[in-house]
Amino acid sequence: MNTPFGRLLGAELKLMLRDPLVLTFVFVFPVLTMLIIGGSFGTKPDPGFGNRDPAHWYVASYLTVVIAATGLIMLPVHLASYRERGVLRRFAAAGFPRWSFALAQLVVGLVAVAAASAVELGVAAPVYGVPVVHEFWRVALGIGLGAIAFVSLGVLLGTLLPSARAAQAVGLLLFFPSFLLGAGGPPPRAFGPAMRSISDLLPLTQVTDAIRDPWLGLGPATVSLIVVAVLAAVSAAVAARRVAL
Amino acid sequence: MPTTDVVTVRGLRKLYGGRPVVDGLDLDVREGEVVGLIGANGAGKTTTVECIQGLRRPDAGTIRVLGLDPVVDSEWLRPLIGSQLQDSALPDRLRVAEAVGLFRRRGGRDGDDLLEQFGLAERRRSAFGSLSGGERQRLFLVLALLGRPRLVILDELTQGLDPAARRNVWDAVSQLRSDGTTVLLVTHELDDAEALCDWVVAMRAGRILDSGPPAELVDRHARRATIRFALPDAESSDELLDELRGVVGVESAECHVGRATVLGDRRAIAHVGAALVRAGTVPTDLSVQIPSLEDALIGLLDGAQAPGSSDERSHYLIGATP
Numbered sequence: 323m324n325t326p327f328g329r330l331l332g333a334e335l336k337l338m339l340r341d342p343l344v345l346t347f348v349f350v351f352p353v354l355t356m357l358i359i360g361g362s363f364g365t366k367p368d369p370g371f372g373n374r375d376p377a378h379w380y381v382a383s384y385l386t387v388v389i390a391a392t393g394l395i396m397l398p399v400h401l402a403s404y405r406e407r408g409v410l411r412r413f414a415a416a417g418f419p420r421w422s423f424a425l426a427q428l429v430v431g432l433v434a435v436a437a438a439s440a441v442e443l444g445v446a447a448p449v450y451g452v453p454v455v456h457e458f459w460r461v462a463l464g465i466g467l468g469a470i471a472f473v474s475l476g477v478l479l480g481t482l483l484p485s486a487r488a489a490q491a492v493g494l495l496l497f498f499p500s501f502l503l504g505a506g507g508p509p510p511r512a513f514g515p516a517m518r519s520i521s522d523l524l525p526l527t528q529v530t531d532a533i534r535d536p537w538l539g540l541g542p543a544t545v546s547l548i549v550v551a552v553l554a555a556v557s558a559a560v561a562a563r564r565v566a567l
Numbered sequence: 568m569p570t571t572d573v574v575t576v577r578g579l580r581k582l583y584g585g586r587p588v589v590d591g592l593d594l595d596v597r598e599g600e601v602v603g604l605i606g607a608n609g610a611g612k613t614t615t616v617e618c619i620q621g622l623r624r625p626d627a628g629t630i631r632v633l634g635l636d637p638v639v640d641s642e643w644l645r646p647l648i649g650s651q652l653q654d655s656a657l658p659d660r661l662r663v664a665e666a667v668g669l670f671r672r673r674g675g676r677d678g679d680d681l682l683e684q685f686g687l688a689e690r691r692r693s694a695f696g697s698l699s700g701g702e703r704q705r706l707f708l709v710l711a712l713l714g715r716p717r718l719v720i721l722d723e724l725t726q727g728l729d730p731a732a733r734r735n736v737w738d739a740v741s742q743l744r745s746d747g748t749t750v751l752l753v754t755h756e757l758d759d760a761e762a763l764c765d766w767v768v769a770m771r772a773g774r775i776l777d778s779g780p781p782a783e784l785v786d787r788h789a790r791r792a793t794i795r796f797a798l799p800d801a802e803s804s805d806e807l808l809d810e811l812r813g814v815v816g817v818e819s820a821e822c823h824v825g826r827a828t829v830l831g832d833r834r835a836i837a838h839v840g841a842a843l844v845r846a847g848t849v850p851t852d853l854s855v856q857i858p859s860l861e862d863a864l865i866g867l868l869d870g871a872q873a874p875g876s877s878d879e880r881s882h883y884l885i886g887a888t889p
Contacts, residue, residue, distance in 0.1 A: 333661060333669045340660040408655030415620055415652055416670050416710070417645030 327422040330413070334430045343399060347391045348438045353445045355506055356384040360450050363509070370511035372540045378453035379509070381446045382537045385465060386505040386530040388438040392431050393472025394479070394500070395493040401427065401480020402489035424477055424565035431473030439465070457536035464532035464547055467554045471525065474557035481564045500526035525553055571598050573718050573749045574619060578628035581614050581773075588614045590773035592628070596718075601740065601750040603764035605757060605864060611773035612753045613653050616720050619751070620650055633717060646672060649711030651704070653722040653753070659696030663687060663706060666695065672714035681709040685739060701732025708739050719743060722753040737762055761860040769867055776867045781860050786833065788866035789858035791818070794829040794839050796850035798822060807846055814838045833857070 338344050363376035371379040404410050413423055443452050455461050483489040501507065503517065504526035513521060521527050528549045535543035574596035581589040589611040596602045604612040617623040619630055621637030621644065630637055635644045657666055667678035682688045685705040690698065698706065704724055711719055721740070725733045740763050743750055754760055760767050761781045768778040777784060798804040804822055811820040811827070816835030821828050829839055836855055843849060 329669050329671075333658075333665060336665070337658050337660050404658070408652060409658060411622060411652055412655040412657065415622060415645065415648075415650045415655075417642075417672075417714075419642065 326418050327426060330418060330422055331426045331429055334426050335433060338430055338434060341396075341400070344396050344434065347395050348388060348434050349441055352384050352387040352391060352438065352506075353442050355387070356380055356442060356446065357449065359506060360384075360446070365450070368509075370509045372538065374538050374540070375450075375453070376509070377450035378538065379534070380506065381443070381450055382453055382534040383505050383530055384442055384446075385439050385533055386468065386526060387501055388442060389435050389465075389468050389472045389529060390497055390500055390505065390526050392434045392438070392469075393474075393476035394497040395490070396434065397427060397431050397473060397476025398479035398483060398489040398493045399486050401477060402483045403486035405480070406485045420565065421562075424562065427477050427480075428470075428473055431476060432469055435465075435469045435473070453538055455537050456539035457542065460536035460542060460547065461533055464529065464536065464543070464550060467547070467550045468529035468532065471529065471550055471554035471557050474554065474561040478557060478561040478564055481561070500524050503527065505530045525550075528553070572596065572631075573598050573633060574751065575631045576615075576619065576628065577630075579615065579618060579625055579630060580627035581611075581618060581623065582626050583614075588773050589618070589625075592770075592773065592775060594768065594775075596749060596751055598749055599744075599747045600765045601744050601752060601763055603752045603754060603760035603767045604770060605754060605760045605767055605860070606770035606776075607755060607868070609772075610755075610770040612755075612770055613722055614773075615770075616650075616722055616751060616753050620648060620720060621645070646714055647717050648720060649714060649716030649718070650720040651707040651711050651722060651724055653726070656703075657695040657706075659694060661695050662691070663693055663695070663698070664691040666706065666710060667713065670710045670713050675714045676712060678709070678713060681712060684742075685709050686735070699732070701728050701735060704728060704732070704736055705739065708736070712743075716748070718749045718751065720751045720753070723756075724752065724754070725756055725759055733759075757859065757861040757864060767860065769864055771868060784867075785858055785860055785863045787863070789862035791830055791858060792833050792836055793856040794827075794831075794836065794853065795856075796827055796843075796853040798825055798827050799848050799850075803848075807843075807848060810846065811839060811842055814842050 360377040360380040363371070365375050365377050367373045368376050410423065414420070446452055479492065480489060483492055503513075503521040504524040510518065510521070528546045531543045531546040532550045535541045535546070572595050574594065576592060576594040579589050579592040579594075580587060592611070592615060594615070604615060606612055614623065618625050619632060619637060621641040624638050632644055633647055637644055661669070663682070664678075667682065671678055679688070682691060685708060687702060687705055687709065690702060695703070695706070708721075708724075711721070724740070725736050728736065737759070740750060740752070744763070752760065752764060764781060766778065767781050767784055769776040769784065777787065779787070798807065804827075808820045808822060808827060811817055811829055814831075814835065815838045816833070817829055817831040817839065819830045829835065831839070
């Protein structure tokens, strides 16, 4: 940890835990909304939820909410704020390699996803129970690739948006439709055909399907997994090119 | 022992949206010097030092810092430069000791010693966001010095500081000079430049207007000293003023409501004093107003032609006359 990258990563991890926006949106919001909506449709298997317990449906879906909150709100606001206030210039002038800050943010984002997911499952376990994972490696792959895709997207947005306020506005604008239509909102049966089509096009829906379907035994969701893999590769590559301290 | 150039800039040109911000600038900073870039906002000072640090890529010209290209060799060069940047910050929740740990370098100076030296030892556990303006600037100085840099670049170091904090920062820069560290200081606070710099470069619209030691710039562009005192009596006043008008360096000597106002160059100060003593008139209220670097810069910006520096460093004047 004595390299510039190691020191930067250590500092950023500490700062993440001190940031009220992160604590609210990444750690508290998904848990709170999961508790509310998870208890809204009962616990009996329901055809609208693939004949699964609706509460379990939402427990499996809400890992994606954590991923979206990290990628669409936490990282863009954090990075845009750093750029706006000249923090990135200071790091650059002090000789931190160009790649080190982006990589540190990528790792911080992935740690945030892992920690917030653990909190979500920890809270869900005594309330609704955690559903059995039918295809562990597909679920793990879906979570990993989805997290890389959205964390990279967050780094990219943070380098494109001019200020923290702009990042917050754009982040919220991207987050809530994705959240409502692609992960934690009403069940898909409640959508009309048009809304269903929009939902299918959302990247977050693909991540949710790639995680939830193999988790609950609803199918392998191979197409969704491939889409998420492509999204992860493209957004990571574009973010890497875009990062310029 | 010959002095070596730490910074060499030739023909630097930088455009923003097609508009030249730095336009054909030449600059040399020699080892152990404190050199100041002065000028109004928009003169191109910050852009110049950002190019020198490799934070911006020049559109034309060459820059060498310690013999290296700041853009191509940034990985090797940046550890050799300590910088305090204008309008930059640290994360608000980062603590002082954590910032020192983050910016430390192998073989660098002891962070605790520096915090002690700059009066921040008591603030080690304080978050950056809770520091006052003066404390932040002193922390930036600590961070700039951690790696034992060979060149320190300080951009608007005293901006927004109260007088006491400003003095504190001046002491710190004086300490750097005593230690033999080369310093490039960017400021539009001319008191800073006058107090701290061995050599001052005045800029306007991306070009150098003139350069030299602060006292020489003052002499060239704001030579006039003003001497005032009460005249002894009406009878001898005219005779005394006539005598003073013939003194070396005096340009005019006038009386207004019983008080004499003598204008001249700096030589006049001593000669007028001597003439008064010879005449047996030693006023108890004599005051002398000497022009400052600010007066000189105003003279320059008012369109005074830069007459050029007489010493070997006259190359600072390349393209000087706007």
